[in-house]
Amino acid sequence: MRTLLVWMAGGLASAALTPVALANGWNMPVGVTALSRDIYSLHMIIFWICVIIGVIVFGAMFYSLFRYRHSKGAKAATFHEHTSVEVIWTAIPLLILVGMAVPATATLKNMYDTSEADLDVMVTGQQWRWRYEYLGEDVAFTSNLGTPREQIDGTGEKGEHYLLEVDKPLVLPVGQKVRLLLTSDDVIHSWWVPDLAVKQDAIPGFVNENWVRIEEPGIYRGQCAELCGKDHAFMPVVVEAVEQERFDEWLAERQQAAEEEASSADREWSMDELMARGEQTYGAVCASCHQADGQGAGNFPALAGNEAMLEDIDWHIDRVVNGVSGTAMASFRNTLSAVEIAAVVTYERNAWGNDSGDSVQPSEIAEQLAEQGE
Amino acid sequence: MAFHLPPKPTPQHSTATAGGVAEPGHAKPHWLMRWLLTTNHKEIGSLYLIFSLTMFFIGGIFALVVRAELFQPGLQLVRPEFFNQMTTMHGLIMVFGAIMPAFVGLANWMVPLQIGAPDMALPRLNNFSFWLLPVAFGLLLSTLLMPGGGPNFGWTFYAPLSTTYAPPSTTFFILSLHIAGISSILGAINIIATILNLRAPGMRMMDMPLFVWTWLITAFLLIAVMPVLAGVITMMLMDINFGTSFFNAAGGGDPVLFQHLFWFFGHPEVYIMILPAFGIVSAIIPTFSRKRLFGYASMVYATAAIALLSFLVWAHHMFVVGLPLVAELFFMYTTMLIAVPTGVKIFNWVATMFRGSISFEPPMLFALAFVVQFTVGGFSGLMLAISPADFQYHDTYFVVAHFHYVLVPGALFAILAGAYYWLPKWTGHYPHLRLSQWHFWLSVIGVNLTFFPMHFSGLAGMPRRIPDYALQFADFNMAASLGAFLFGASQLLFVLVIIKCVRGGEKAPAKAWEGAEDLEWSVPSPAPLHTFETPPEFHPDRH
């Protein structure tokens, strides 16, 4: 019933302005969920109410400015109050607002109903990336900005999805109610995908709930929506919605990949393999702060020629695994695999002229980490 | 070195002008000491206005750095760390250093004149209130040069970005806000004391001009909420330096508590920045329509209603924080409700124009532009009030468009209108007409070119406070950046107008505008340094 009412009102409004509704890139997207369509309708209704009121008020105003010009000899009237008119123009806006509040309340109640979800996903905001964990499925990964640095600093041509692409999107099944649990590891972030009409703050130490049921397969892009430090603009959200069977396959693939990654920690890795993998990991995860050339910037220490780091390999590993409380240096114990940690530490100790000759085997890291926290 | 405070006003001195002529029997004070120690409301008013204009240009330059970087996608000019400092400082300077002091300056100049008082109730406190500001803002601006840079967490400085993860200069930022806050509080006390106690005999509360009413109500808002800001920033200071955990979850605190406290101050703050504007426009439109303000009483009640309601809406800035449903609904309803008294005021202005006899001098141009564009800002505000829709608007450029519309072609245009309106009273000359008109039209074009596209980029999905953006937002940003530079450059015309006006121009009589009716128009133009030393006869035939 609620949906019907909202739709009737929204439909009338939207019908009148189909050209604007379809003006992609100028208006809010209609989106691919029932909620996003409700929100779009509310948006268009209130928009048109404002337009109509504006036309009336500005019409009266510009009419007066034209018709009662002093230069054309208009003589001013002397009235300066009129109680019944004032009562009417107080009451009518009040009634319009009450009218607006009804569908808005219904939609809000719907937005808050996270019960009976089919899938739970934990979304953690970090400076400056998102981490996704499928609760109960043992699949977890970090999603980093995928746009190459050259496109940002202008030495490369910008791709179509500039700043809205990631290395690993959040894959969700179509048609299922997905419950999102949001939190943060450091400062307040906000997870937002316009096409899904989901936005919620990710607050350190607290967990928020939201939900989404995506109706159409596709790729939906969004961004962090709360200032969170220097790379606030560089931590996009990408959701890939797929059919249920494909989702189940994907989940199985990810689980297997995680197992392979874990078991590949057992073997011996060569220096070249470690350096190659390390460079890749460093570029995706570390370079945004410590820079591609290891020189650091501002608060972020340089790694090239970093004596403290080079002198004490355990200290180095500890920083990467445990992070540093109260700074942007996060703990990577859960974000990176044992292979990645070993590789990136090896890379940092040998790149940019550091040339320490040190290497760390994934098995050593795996021993330190022992069981996964999940 | 012996220095003399300017002598207490006595009737013989009323012929001296506000131009530094030596008073009979006293050596002329050295110009520096004169301005440092003046307790005269007109001189202090001028100090506030000049300070505010300077801050406006500084804050404006920071905005132009932002818009220059956002001219095209990509990072071309500044690093994101510095960009965040620019957006933060732009906000802080404009809110606390430009808009608020400008309104205080106008209040200082005009409230005593409009109520027939010889000066403010506490003239020495008045001087102190002003001189706190250059200290506060000198300190704030100096943080840009400190190691780690200046504040970079947005003018709303949410914890823990502004506490645990903040640069070392944050303690100085907090100190500068404390000093500026004290200045505002002392100024507000002064205004309330003046308006309640020093009105000319026969002037009842409901006889006061609307600018006086709106400033009285604004002063009460200041008394109520500036201490809350002081409390919040003190808690921040303690979290940063003394190991407390007001806003730190690790210690049992809550970052959302910060937001509640901040916005409990922050929302009334934005009404503090707009109510005096309503008062100015309510003086100008009747003057140039040659017709009394329509619905004086409802204007007063509407202003009071807005002020009261402003305490009940704060969490509409927090709709996506994870508020409980009942809270979310409550704040949606109260926020929608506040549109009613605001709408009433707009209808009253239009009704004042209707069947008036309207001319379009520069003050009226700015006041009319205020009415139209503030209403546009009000509409986007109403859209934002719809909580479910706000999930799509929050923290996007749609919000940036909204508040810039109500603050720039809103509050700022009202200040400019007031300046054009009262410059003849201050200087004895009319502002240069052609230049004023150029200033107006270039400002209107500039301001709309800058901020209107932001509605679209916000709806299309562009978040706030980002130095770089996806390609679909490029055109909107380019237009906005061009508009910003046009608008910024046009304000130089205003400076030119002021300088010319101070030095000369067409002479203005006491009643500089045909339709002007309030008490300030009964004293000569330019107003002498001391006015109304004997209270005037006030006849309440108007209002």
Added chain:
Amino acid sequence: MSNEQATNREGVRRTVTRTLVVLAGMFAFAFALVPLYDVFCEVTGLNGKTSNTAQMLVHEEVDTSRMVTVQFITRASAGLPWELDVQTRQVRVHPGQSNEVFFTFRNRGGEASRAKAVPSVSPSEASVHLRKLSCFCFQEQRLAGGERLEAPLVFQLTRDLPADIKTVTLVYTLYPVQPAQAAVLPRGPIEEGDSA
């Protein structure tokens, strides 16, 4: 000074006194809001904060007509070489039933350190119905390097839990406790191999 000026001076003095009182009151109000906020949240259950102290379980009949899924999520934070694990990801309970779930703390670092587990409940409406008799989150924990500790959570979801809440998620985030801030709290329950 004329009569009128004297009256004005008196009036000004009164106004200033009154505004200063209001000022002081508002400043105190801002600080009072801090505990008020906590009280408000605890009483209404808003904000997902749970009680910091042990609560008696309500002696009531178990509601066998429905089950609620209780999920446990554990998280560590930067700078702390600890891990927090839970024996089971989720349990299904009846409202009114009392339950015990074991959590394991491990200090993977080389040195002794302290940490506190901070809870958060979602949906926040459930937190006022979650009663904890025994929780490691009430105090900070101290572990020597390499030490391991098992600690129970004994809790009850009361019968008056709204019927539309079918899943409750309890998140524990481990935070380091800096020595300077550490309150003097009693030690946690039985530890294994405690040598420090």
